[in-house]
Structure formats: structure tokens, C-alpha cells
Amino acid sequence: MTIDGTDRALLAVIADGLPLDPRPYNVIGRRLGLDEEQVISRLKNLIRRGVISRFGVIVRHRELGYTANAMVAWDIPDRRVHVLGRKIAAHPFVTLCYQRRRHLPQWPYNLYCMIHGKDREMVQDQIAGLSGDEGLEKFDRAVLFSKRRFKQRGACYGAAPLLGRLKGAA
Amino acid sequence: MNLTSVDQRLLNDFQRDFPLEPRPYARMAAKLGVGEGEVLERLADLRCCGAVSRVGAVVQPGTVGASTLAAMQVPQDRLEEVADAISAYPEVNHNYERDHAINLWFVTAAPDEARLEEVLASIEKETGIPVMDLRLMAPFHIDLGFDLS
CATH class of the missing domain: 1.10.10.2890 (Arc Repressor Mutant, subunit A)
Structure with a gap:
């Protein structure tokens, strides 16, 4: 591409x-x-x-009352991660689902999803439901609720010098 | 801030397939049965109150430039100082404290791999705290936005 x-x-x-x-x-x-x-x-x-x-x-969940934002990360055998990733992603309350590189030994997890809810109990229930439906209980996992947002905006991949050149050429 | 029904529809109905035509806000206005000026005014207010981050694009990671999720274990008494130092990098677009021993999580995007590595190395050097680079291997979700209804 x-x-x-x-x-x-x-x-x-x-x-x-x-x-x-x-x-x-x-x-x-x-x-x-x-x-x-x-x-x-x-x-x-x-x-x-x-x-x-x-x-x-692009909405900001927090300002709209979705203050319970959980990142769930599982340690899934690599050969199963694609099938389980697609299954997790299909749940309507899952907003993101990724496989990421592990960082051993501190961080053994490789499959992530994000869930935004109005309170922690609701999100905990959704995680429990998801784990039951997809048979994820046997895998080690971490649930990380967000506490404070320091920054949120769109990714900036562009380079300012390039912009300058384009404007100069126009 | 109390949301009007127009606000709710602006937030919920236009998260994807935003009109790609010369007067997109006029198209939205026609769907909502209000004037173009009102759509622009409501969006400006929703941005101002923080409910809307922006009207724009979500770029699929890995298709342009280089990006990653990074995490650090920051002593609690240094958290604000370290978070502020990280947020100051224009390459950092999300930066959150999370409820875990590994407590600071941020997304970094750069025009290329070399610059991305440089930013992470610079953060490590500036803060003296190791950065875990949790590189994307495969995306599984389809981004349909967030159902507020």
C-alpha cells in the first residue's frame, strides 16, 4: 500500500x-x-x-458518562490468538481488540480488548460474560481500569517540514 | 451540560460515514431537520464541553507511519511529573493512568519507525524509567464507533 x-x-x-x-x-x-x-x-x-x-x-466516552474504561489483557497461546481475537471482537461492547507483542517477564499478555461502560460493575459483568462465552477463564488475564486521562487526541503521523514544502510548492 | 435530542443524534449517528461532499454539515443538518448553522454551532459547543474530541479520521495502525502502545511502571509520587513530560511529546496522542502496578499507558505515533524509536528512547532517558514497547501484531475489531443509544 x-x-x-x-x-x-x-x-x-x-x-x-x-x-x-x-x-x-x-x-x-x-x-x-x-x-x-x-x-x-x-x-x-x-x-x-x-x-x-x-x-x-469522535466522541469522548468519559464526558458522556462512560467513565468505567477497562483494558483487558489475556495471555493466550499464540496458535489460538487469531480465533479468540475475532470472537472477542464480535461482542458489541468491545470497542478495540488487538494482538500485541508480549514484554517478558513483566508483561506476559498478548491479546487485548477495550470495554467502555457506565460503571465498573457493569463492565465486570461484561468481562465475566465474555470470558464464559469464549472459554477464556483458563487463561491468565489482567483487568486495568483507567484512572486518569492525561491526553487524548488524534494520532499525528505527519511531518511539519513536509507541510511547509507542500505549501511552498502551491 | 444537558444534551438536546439534536446533540444526541449528532453524537450517535455520525460516528462513521461522515459526508464526503462539499457541504457535509449541510447534509447532516438536512438529516436532522435543522439548519447548517445549528449543526456547526452544536458541534462547536460539544467540542468545547469535551463530549466531542474531533470530527475526523481514525487511522488504522500500521498503514501509515509507525505507532505503538507503550507502558511504564511509575512511582506514585512521580506520576504527574512523568505523565506531563510524556504528554508534552507531540507524537503521544493518548496517555492514561491505569489501575495496575504498570500504571502509565500511552500511544505514540510517528512518521516512521526511526522517529518512533527515538521518542521512546528519549522518554526513557528523560524519566529514567524503562518503557515497555507493546507493538501491534494483529487487529481484530472493525471500528464501528461507539453506540450511545
Whole structure:
């Protein structure tokens, strides 16, 4: 998959969100030396190729009352992780599900999911239900509720110098 | 802040498939039966009160640049100082305290692998605390947003 410099610059410009302007793609285009249609077609292309997995309103769970946010991590044998990962991901209350590299010996866990709920009891019940349904009780796991959020915003993959060059070229 | 029914629909109905056309907010307004100006005003308020992080893109990890989840075991009396130092890096986009001995968890994204490694090494050096790099191996979920209904 090829992501060119302009795509990267576009993702960087929207990392903090689309402008709240009647013609946001036009505003973005002006910053990048692209026209509105080029911005829209590049975004469509990034979505079609799966680079952008979701495009829309990104909510903050906490401010909306979903204050119990649990990261659950299991130690699953590698040969079973794909099947179980897909099963866990299919539960509607699971918002993220990933296999990650272990960090031995401190952190033996390799399969993660995220659950956002209104209170800890509800989330504990969902974890218990999930574990029962998918036969996960026999695997060691850690449940980490979030306590404090220090930072949340969109990922910034772009490089400012690139943006400068593009603007200069426009 | 009390949410109006328009607010609730703005939060719940447009988490994906945001209109890709010249006047996207006008399209949303038409679906909600309100004016474009009201949609822009409500979104600005929801952003201001923190309910909306942004209107934008979620980038699939591993498709552009380099990113990882990292974790550290930080002594409680240094937690704020260390968390603030980490949040100050523009490459860090999420940074949470979690209820575990390994208590500080953050996501780092950079234009390339070299810069990502550099940021993690720099955090380690600056804080004197080892950083666990928990690199993504496979994603399993499909990001459909978050059902608020």
C-alpha cells in the first residue's frame, strides 16, 4: 500500500479535526494547495484502502458518562490468538481488540480488548460474560481500569517540514 | 451540560460515514431537520464541553507511519511529573493512568519507525524509567464507533 506525501500531509492537517466551517474540505485544500474535490477524493481513497478505518464524529466516552474504561489483557497461546481475537471482537461492547507483542517477564499478555461502560460493575459483568462465552477463564488475564486521562487526541503521523514544502510548492 | 435530542443524534449517528461532499454539515443538518448553522454551532459547543474530541479520521495502525502502545511502571509520587513530560511529546496522542502496578499507558505515533524509536528512547532517558514497547501484531475489531443509544 502506498501513501504519498500529500496523503500524509492531509492526515496531519486533519489530525486535530475537520474545521467547523461550511466547506471544511475547501479550507483544508487551501492549506495543502489542493482543491476541494482533490481533498474529497483523497479521503475517499484512504477510506477505501482501509488507511482511515473510521471517518466521523469522535466522541469522548468519559464526558458522556462512560467513565468505567477497562483494558483487558489475556495471555493466550499464540496458535489460538487469531480465533479468540475475532470472537472477542464480535461482542458489541468491545470497542478495540488487538494482538500485541508480549514484554517478558513483566508483561506476559498478548491479546487485548477495550470495554467502555457506565460503571465498573457493569463492565465486570461484561468481562465475566465474555470470558464464559469464549472459554477464556483458563487463561491468565489482567483487568486495568483507567484512572486518569492525561491526553487524548488524534494520532499525528505527519511531518511539519513536509507541510511547509507542500505549501511552498502551491 | 444537558444534551438536546439534536446533540444526541449528532453524537450517535455520525460516528462513521461522515459526508464526503462539499457541504457535509449541510447534509447532516438536512438529516436532522435543522439548519447548517445549528449543526456547526452544536458541534462547536460539544467540542468545547469535551463530549466531542474531533470530527475526523481514525487511522488504522500500521498503514501509515509507525505507532505503538507503550507502558511504564511509575512511582506514585512521580506520576504527574512523568505523565506531563510524556504528554508534552507531540507524537503521544493518548496517555492514561491505569489501575495496575504498570500504571502509565500511552500511544505514540510517528512518521516512521526511526522517529518512533527515538521518542521512546528519549522518554526513557528523560524519566529514567524503562518503557515497555507493546507493538501491534494483529487487529481484530472493525471500528464501528461507539453506540450511545
